[in-house]
Amino acid sequence: MAYEPVLTKHCAARDGYTLDFYVKNQRGYEGLRKALALQPNDIIEQVKASGLRGRGGAGFPTGMKWQFVLKDTPKPKYICCNADESEPGTFKDHVLMERNPHLLIEGCAISCYAIGAKVAYIYIRGEFYHVQEVLEAEIEKAYKAGFLGRNILGSGFDCDVFVHRGAGAYEAGEETALIESLEGKRAQPRIKPPFPAVAGLYQCPTAVNNVETLCNVPLIVLNGPEWFASLGPEKNGGPKLFCISGHVKRPGVYETSMHTTLRELVFGEQFAGGMIDERPFKAIIPGGSSVPLLLEQDLDTPASFDHIQKAGSLLGSAGLIVMNDSVCAVWLAMNLLHFYRHESCGKCTPCREGTDWLFKLLLRLESGDGQPKDLDLLFGVSTNIVGKTLCAFGDAAATPVLSTMKLFRGEYEAHVREGRCTLPAPWRAAHPVVAAHQ
Amino acid sequence: MSFHPKMEYAPARFHKSARTLPDPGGDFTYTAENQAKFDANVQRYPPDQRKSAILYALYLAQRQQGFLTRAAMAHVAGQIRCTTADVEDVVSYYTMFYTKPVGTYVLNVCRTLSCALLGAERVTEAISEKLGIKVGETDASGMFTLIEVECLGACDRAPVVMVNDDWEERLAPEQVGEFIDHVRAKGRAAFTGCHLHKEK
Structure with missing residues (x-):
């Protein structure tokens, strides 16, 4: 059965982003009209019934998150x-x-209507300045058309949407760190509880949702929760965007249901189209850099939250990074630990110090000075970060090391023994940007 | 005579996290235009939460002056109604604020996994060679600064370079020389921009 995109159907259209186009071709703002006629609680019930799970990484049911938002409060x-x-x-x-x-x-x-809020802040990363310009211009148009502002569509409901620009901090993607950053502080996570649903932004009840999650809400209201749930496997309903990058012929964003297997996503003609230069497949990171790697034998797993979890990894934010046989596991871990070391917010000691030590150890292995005891040390440092930090960053940072050590221990040992990488890394050096990469 | 051995007064010896003070800089106030922009932006937040506008206020100051001096931070502190230390706290955390002068074009080369898999290191090397500068330095003409950054969120268009607020996508190392010459000649018009943006 061919899948019909719903979120990105008109993305290629030249003026697909405009208000007129949206209203004409995507039944734009009909969902809002329909929602305003319902009770806020009915919308929460509908979202719960649809089984919509957060698209940001954790896969937490959105309806549940909204239900936790404190109701009886003057704030x-x-x-x-x-x-x-x-x-x-x-x-x-x-x-x-x-x-x-x-x-x-x-x-x-x-x-906003569902949880009883009057203001939504869109926290956009600083690097997306050109996106922010589009978004702010379109918000302006929505205000003029009466879909935002005072007394929306004559219902008496007021709602403001503002864009807030971040300034380059990975940690601001964590919900409490995002709130801190929005309050004008360093983006560092808070101790939970209290959860944002009770004391979030300005100590008021707050729901933090990913962009893709919120984009699914109008579709649920418009087409009903049954339609939404029917799009995917049980408890993994709805459309899903997959971001495929790395050593594939056609990297990009592909929308499909969560029935689709990883193999189809990587090798399917309508998706990424297979490996560049037909080099052998080595491993895939199925959900952004923070999740464990999967191997060739796991590729027939459907790309849903539950199935990937069963296979030993996580769907996370559905960022698939595909790697061919030229990629060294130690180099891979070192590259990611450079990232985590730089982005660690510094609040919790195990993460702040641990990521630095992991990077130093991996650098030593990569540069050929590794010692046999370094492997145990790497394992020890990693397991001492996991579960000992305020947010999930610590676990995420240790994952590349633990996962590559589990799957490719031989490569680590070879680095120690030979004092160099034994893989055909020259291929990577000789093919910096591959010609087949259109 | 004291029983204690003479203590050397050298902060570096017993305090690792020696605080580097920002450049004091000359007088700084927003231009009338920036002041109006700030006053409009601060309205987005509740009246008792002016601090939420701090990132916006810093971006304005940075755009006006190129980088943030202590005077600029003090001015922002005055606007936000917080202390200069609060502002410094924020500035030192976020990577997109510069406390040293930078070139007209800041070349931010992404070095995280997806870009690295497709040769981001070679791009950095090529830029470095072309301009004769190391990562973190500004070239002699004061036009380019080379910085390595972490994931820019455009992994399908690897390797990506962010130049100020614009993107240059799929920059192959062998194109770097030509790209730099184009930027010198044509300025912003030389960038590919974001592919999604361009299709409009």
Whole structure:
């Protein structure tokens, strides 16, 4: 059965991002009209029934998250849209914000109505300045058309949507760190509880949702929760964007259901189209750099939250990074630890110090001075970070090391023994940007 | 005579995290235009939460002056109604604020996995060779600064270079020389920009 895209159907259209196009071709703002006629609680029930799971990484049911938002409080409530998208290998929200901004704006408005908020902040990463320009211009148009602002569509409901630009911090993608950053502080996570649903932005009840999650909300309201759930496997319903990058012929964002297997995504003609230069496949990171690697034998797993978890990894933010046989596992871990070492916010000692030591150890192995005891040391440092930090960053940072050591221990041992990498790395050096990469 | 051995007064010896003070800089105030922009932006937040506008305020100052001096931070602190130390705290955390002068074009080369798999290191080397500068330095003409950054979120268009607020996608190492010459000649018009943006 061919899958019909719903989120990105009109992304290639020249003026697909405009308000007129959205209203004409995507039944734009009908969802909002329909939602305003319902009780806020009914919308939460619908989202719960649809089984929509957060698209940012954790896969937590969105309806549940909204239900936890404190009801009886004199304080204002907030929606924070997480558009920080800084997980290496992830670039799906960018497409949605740039090519279908009104879907997000409508999603923000409906979500505000559902939880009883009047303001939604879209926290966008600083590097997406050109996206922010599009988004702000389109928000302006939505205000003029009466879909945002005071007394929306004559219902008496007020809603404002603002874009807030970050300034280059991976950690701001963590929900409490995002809130801290939005409050004008360093993006460092808070101790939980209290969860943002109780005391979030300005200590008020807050729901933090990913861009793709909020984009699904108008579709659920419009087409019903049953339609949404029927799009994917049980408990993994709805459309899903997959970002495929690395050594594949056609990297990019592909929308499909979560029935699709990893093999189809990597080798399918309508998706990434196979490996560059037909080099053998080595490993895949299925959900952004923070999740364990999967091998060739796991490729027939459907790319859903539950199936990938069963295979020993996580779907995370659905950032698939595909690697061929020229990639050295030690180099891979070193590259990612350079990232985590740089991005660690420095609040928790195991993560701040641990990532630095892991990087130093990996650098020593890569440069040929590795010693046999380094492997145990790497393992020891990694396991001492896992579970000992405030947010999931610590676990994420140790994952590349633990996962590569588990799957490719031979390569680590070879580095120690030979004092060099034994893989055909010259291929990578000789093919810096591959010709087949259109 | 004291029983204690003479203590050398050298902060570097007993305090590792020696604090580097930002360049004091000359007088700084927003231009009328920037002041209006700031006043409009701060309205987005509740009246008692002016601090939320701090990143925006810093971007304005940085765009006006090229980088952030202590005077600029003090001015921002005045606008936000917080202390200069609060502002410095924020500036030192985020990577997109510069506390030293930078070139007209800041070349931010992404070095994280997806870009690295497709040769981002070669791009850095090529730029470095072409301009005769190391990572973190500004060339003699004051036009280019080379910086290595972590994931820019455009992994399908690897290797990516962010130049100020614009993107240059799929920059092959062998194209670097030509690219730099184009930027010298044509300025912003030389960038490919974001492929999604361009299709409009």
